[in-house]
Amino acid sequence: MELVCPAGNLPSLKAAVDNGADAVYMGFKDDTNARHFAGLNFTEKNIGQAVEYVHQKGARIFTAINTFPQPEGWRRWTDAVDRAAEAGVDAVILADIGLLDYAAERWPDLHLHLSVQGSATNYESLKFMYENFGIRRAVIPRVLSAPQVRHLTEQTPVPLELFGFGSLCVMVEGRCLLSSYVTGRSPNTYGACSPASHVEWVDLENGKMETRLGGLLVDRYEAGENAGYPTICKGRFEVQGKQGYAIEEPTSLNTLELLPEMMDMGIAAIKIEGRQRSPAYVAQVTQIWRSAIDACAKDPQTFQVKDEWNRELGKVAEGAQTTLGAYHRSWQ
Amino acid sequence: MAVKISLGPVLYFWSADKLREFYREIAGSSVDIVYLGETICSKRRSLTLAEWIEIGEELQSAGKEVVLSTLALLEAESELKSLKRICNNGKFMVEANDMAAVQILSSQSIPFVVGHSINLYNQRTISVLAKHSMRRWVAPVELSKYTIKELHQSKPEGVESELFVWGRIPLSYAARCYTARHYDLPKDECQYKCIEDPDGILLETKENEEFLTINGIQTQSAQSCNLLPHLEDIADIGIDIVRISPQSSATLSIIELFNRARSNQISIDERIVAAKPFLHYGGVDGYWMGKAGMKREI
Numbered sequence: 001m002e003l004v005c006p007a008g009n010l011p012s013l014k015a016a017v018d019n020g021a022d023a024v025y026m027g028f029k030d031d032t033n034a035r036h037f038a039g040l041n042f043t044e045k046n047i048g049q050a051v052e053y054v055h056q057k058g059a060r061i062f063t064a065i066n067t068f069p070q071p072e073g074w075r076r077w078t079d080a081v082d083r084a085a086e087a088g089v090d091a092v093i094l095a096d097i098g099l100l101d102y103a104a105e106r107w108p109d110l111h112l113h114l115s116v117q118g119s120a121t122n123y124e125s126l127k128f129m130y131e132n133f134g135i136r137r138a139v140i141p142r143v144l145s146a147p148q149v150r151h152l153t154e155q156t157p158v159p160l161e162l163f164g165f166g167s168l169c170v171m172v173e174g175r176c177l178l179s180s181y182v183t184g185r186s187p188n189t190y191g192a193c194s195p196a197s198h199v200e201w202v203d204l205e206n207g208k209m210e211t212r213l214g215g216l217l218v219d220r221y222e223a224g225e226n227a228g229y230p231t232i233c234k235g236r237f238e239v240q241g242k243q244g245y246a247i248e249e250p251t252s253l254n255t256l257e258l259l260p261e262m263m264d265m266g267i268a269a270i271k272i273e274g275r276q277r278s279p280a281y282v283a284q285v286t287q288i289w290r291s292a293i294d295a296c297a298k299d300p301q302t303f304q305v306k307d308e309w310n311r312e313l314g315k316v317a318e319g320a321q322t323t324l325g326a327y328h329r330s331w332q
Numbered sequence: 333m334a335v336k337i338s339l340g341p342v343l344y345f346w347s348a349d350k351l352r353e354f355y356r357e358i359a360g361s362s363v364d365i366v367y368l369g370e371t372i373c374s375k376r377r378s379l380t381l382a383e384w385i386e387i388g389e390e391l392q393s394a395g396k397e398v399v400l401s402t403l404a405l406l407e408a409e410s411e412l413k414s415l416k417r418i419c420n421n422g423k424f425m426v427e428a429n430d431m432a433a434v435q436i437l438s439s440q441s442i443p444f445v446v447g448h449s450i451n452l453y454n455q456r457t458i459s460v461l462a463k464h465s466m467r468r469w470v471a472p473v474e475l476s477k478y479t480i481k482e483l484h485q486s487k488p489e490g491v492e493s494e495l496f497v498w499g500r501i502p503l504s505y506a507a508r509c510y511t512a513r514h515y516d517l518p519k520d521e522c523q524y525k526c527i528e529d530p531d532g533i534l535l536e537t538k539e540n541e542e543f544l545t546i547n548g549i550q551t552q553s554a555q556s557c558n559l560l561p562h563l564e565d566i567a568d569i570g571i572d573i574v575r576i577s578p579q580s581s582a583t584l585s586i587i588e589l590f591n592r593a594r595s596n597q598i599s600i601d602e603r604i605v606a607a608k609p610f611l612h613y614g615g616v617d618g619y620w621m622g623k624a625g626m627k628r629e630i
Binding site: 068069070071072074095096097098099101102119120121122123124125127128129131132142143144145148151170171172174175176177178180181182183184186188189214216217218219220235236237238239240242243246247248326329330331332 | 404405406407408409411412415430431432433434435436438439449451452453454455456457458459460461464472473474475478479482483486501503504505506507508509510513514518519520533534535536537538539540541543544546551553618619622623624625626627
């Protein structure tokens with residue numbers, strides 16, 4: 001089972017590889033990937049360094065080009081595929097059908113992974129991507145229960161990669177427009193959900209505060225409450241007079257306890273979310289997951305999640321809490 | 333040729349009686365194309381496939397083109413089995429709302445429509461699917477008129493373009509059912525609560541700004557997309573079909589408004605006034621104008 005870790009920049013990439021990542025994933029400094037944030041990602045110049053470092057250490061490197069190009073930007077996306085291929089990355093992670101078609105034709109030897117943004121939640125969708133573009137792996141949206149994942153592993157034409165830890169998208173990835181409804185920019189079109197340029201943190205009297213996105217009130221906090229980043233799905237709203245987290249609480253996915261089951265299913269890789277996080281986060285989360293995967297591989301029968309692992313992961317989780325998400329049916 | 337009007341699938345959970353009565357009225361309306369079937373949740377079973385086909389046949393004899401629409405989020409094997417039955421109905425064209433349907437249909441070379449929940453954002457994607465027997469595409473709702481124009485004008489021959497022009501905008505899908513969550517029920521024991529809200533449930537911000545609509549596993553805008561004032565622009569681009577999304581009341585009046593607008597019987601100012609009573613929380617056209625979806629330009 002491969003451990004795939006986030007690399008928002010060179011220091012994070014090194015932190016991941018040095019702490020036991022089998023593979024890292026990164027993107028370019030533009031809207032061709034779903035972590036299009038200021039100060040993040042790689043240029044034409046340092047991607048060479050990145051590839052060299054990773055390969056020297058015997059790990060693999062994937063490039064996420066997983067947003068959806070529109071006609072006026074098409075060249076930027078095909079250039080990104082070309083740049084990644086020429087730099088010698090081990091795979092590109094794509095979501096757009098047109099771009100998959102381009103990459104399969106232009107770079108027949110380049111490994112293609114279907115991004116989570118490709119929204120494939122069943123084996124018929126995976127068959128389409130495999131038969132038409134020869135994808136070698138698919139990253140599965142965080143919407144299936146554990147038994148559904150097991151069924152999928154029995155039917156899929158390609159190995160699967162699952163999310164193990166990190167900020168949780170509640171909606172099917174690639175099909176969530178909440179951000180563009182409010183700001184005009186979505187992960188699909190712009191590579192960012194709730195872009196920082198549209199976020200306001202407003203101090204109110206008596207230590208209260210509120211967070212807004214594109215002017216829309218996402219949450220209001222009492223004095224002393226921790227304010228979270230105003231992602232719409234993690235805001236507090238009112239539904240028929242009832243106030244609360246109508247969609248989801250600020251929380252991170254943590255599937256450490258499912259490791260033996262995921263290994264048993266034959267899951268090919270575990271993905272750690274967080275290209276926007278610090279090198280320290282990457283180092284710590286990578287280390288814990290490396291230890292857990294090694295322990296589980298050694299003896300899955302007796303594998304137990306260490307309290308200290310969960311404690312440390314809890315500290316870096318969104319809202320300082322974690323969930324099994326959709327893997328656990330009762331969450332749904 | 334004047335733009336055709338289609339009626340999208342009913343996105344909410346309505347009873348069998350309500351659905352039958354609704355489509356009896358639709359048979360006498362001026363829509364050209366009717367999309368039938370459940371697209372949101374496989375637990376909603378007011379009608380069987382055979383009953384949907386029956387309604388389809390009645391609409392067809394009233395002169396409507398009928399398309400069977402399919403689930404947008406498929407997770408369970410049982411859902412794939414139902415999907416296969418719909419895809420192989422042998423009578424009506426099918427709207428694919430997930431790539432699973434595209435695979436099932438294209439592998440048998442059965443022509444199909446691609447709905448707005450599949451991401452067709454560029455020419456190459458449209459060409460690839462056209463080669464796989466796609467006959468019509470419905471533009472993803474977040475695309476602007478500039479992108480839609482380019483895509484429409486460069487699409488392969490024999491492919492029609494359809495545009496979502498009226499109704500609460502589908503914004504996301506999830507494993508979690510927000511209706512069940514609102515009622516504090518587990519999804520597996522949801523008691524089919526969504527039948528109580530034939531237009532979904534309003535979600536407001538803490539300062540009571542109407543924002544979203546909860547509809548089972550789907551979230552929609554609270555505001556309705558209203559492109560009625562833009563119908564000339566839409567026709568000028570050459571869009572073939574405009575889609576109205578059903579709501580629990582006034583759908584017939586909305587269809588009639590579009591029908592009069594497409595034959596230039598009412599001015600833009602008159603349309604704005606006439607549409608107002610049918611918009612629960614105001615109309616928006618931001619996506620069409622290349623802005624945030626909830627903005628209103630006209």
